Amino acid sequence: MSKETFYITSPLYYVNDVPHIGSAYTTIACDAVARYKRLRGFDVCFLTGTDEHGQKIFKAANDKGMTPQAHCDFIASKFQELWKLLDIKYDKFSRTTSKNHEVIVQEFFNRVYKNGDIYEANYEGLYCEPCEDFKAAKDLLEGNICPVHKTKVQEYKEKNYFFALSKFQDRLSDYFDKNPDFIQPSYRKNEVLGWVKEGLKDFPISRQSVKWGIPLPVDTSQTIYVWFDALIGYLSPLLNDGDLVNLENAMKKYWPSSVHVIGKDILRFHAVYWPCMLMSAGYPLPEKVFGHGFLTKDGEKMGKSTGNIIDPYELINEFGTDAVRFYFLKEVAFGKDGDFSRETFINRINSDLANNLGNLLNRSLNLVNKNFNGEIENTNSDLLSLKIKVEETIKSYEKHIENLDLKDALDVVWQLVDATNKAFNDNAPWKMIKEGKVNEAKACLYETLEILRNISILVNPFIPSTSVKMYEQLGFDSFSLTSEWDCLGIGKKSQFFKVLEGKPIFPRVEDKMQKAV
């Protein structure tokens, strides 16, 4: 029997600049979900990539004295480099300047065109180049200033090809009614319903003046609007090598996507434009669009101009990959806005990872090595009274992560970590040993190691290399993606531990910068 598929996408990141912490955050979250689904035995496709067309890219390349393609190649490589540093295990990297993509976009355009949903008209409007989008006068600040970019929008007049979005008004409303979970989290839905209620307006999907783009099949003097092009980037990389390059082949295995994970700023493109484009072309819609929140630093908006930014490279260099992954997934409720501060970051690592988890592992391994030659067997007791807590943790972890409540999933795991620390300290196996209660000490240690083994599986999607380190110190060889999930629960894998020497999995961080103050 073939495995059930799960297709998750991050946004395709715009290559106007090197990757920033926001893109890293989204991609880490997608990676955690993809890793979880692999653990559950799904045939997972996790796609990330780069969106590489448009006037802004052309200009950025020009400013650096590069060709647009060389610029795109360079920035795309920076994304791939950062994903490697962050232990992001993607299956497909989509690039909208790839040859396959161009063929697929043109086929998609032709289908929509043949279905009568594209027409020619003159367009007059106000255009914000950094947004790559038209603005309604009412949404602008005084003097026609874009509220996002604080720059003057341009008056724009040219012949364009339009997508007849307005035709899909009723069908889209209907779809939202019938699929109440389509937009997640639920508090983002009202915003989208509001746009639909205002009335969907046709929008131009070609540009006369933009040369860095995919030529329109029906009029090569124009290029395809960067958003129309980029959204199709979720389809084109699904082709396998050797496939005939067409939409049918691209869609046959993983489409429709299980979830598109995006930032809340690009919700309209994914929850309105994209579904209507797919309806027009006659293809099924994604199952879910999840719009997450934004990050701030020390409570303030991040921005290059203010110097208030987090450099993902610096953070990884200083604290390591898993610390970075852990912080953003545990500190920020996925969906809501979240904040980064150096102090909270260091506290999280020290308290959650170094103390609560790391010390528990270290102390129990040391006791087993010192007193029992590294070997402990199951005595089938429930001395710590945590058997039920473990079962409950697994169940609610599963529920949360299926809802993409990633923070909640980690929170229940850390409640188990805390409960185990408490039971361990209350029972004090080192005292039991001194008092000659060897069987009780063994029961206490076996159960603690078993809970740690369970935890090593549950944290695997979030902090994969720490998970494997724990697993190996507990004496197991290779973490198996296909079978570990079935071994969750006390006594479900082995009745016996032969552990390795305990080495700190997370050394405490001393904040040098804080000391200097």
Ligand SMILES: [Zn+2]
């Ligand atoms: Zn703008």
